Amino acid sequence: MTGKFELYKDKSGEYRFRLKAGNGEVIASSSESYGSKAAALNGIDSIKRNAAEAKVDDQTD
Template identity: 60%
Template sequence: MYKFEVYKDKAGEFRFRFRASNGEAMVSSEGYKAKASALGAIESIKKNAPGADIVDTTKDAET
């Protein structure tokens, strides 16, 4: 099951990870001074991201 994981980093800021069903961290957030701000960012992603566009800025770069 996919999940958001909220935690406190070594600097004392709140961050979150989005984990895949296999437990792998797919996305990590910036640090937030308030836990409510981290939770608000999660809610914003859940609400606004389903239709997000993909913008490829690599300009035909193949790796």
């Protein structure tokens, strides 16, 4: 099973999303809330476009 984005409303009625792995475990979630569904979907789309080519900046050293 593949992962999926879940779009939901938080307690204040704002939109948020989380990314779940195929096993149902949450592996990422939006750190900000969105005032509209369209804005939240745009955030998801931005992650889809940019994450594949994102580099890892290891700042542990």
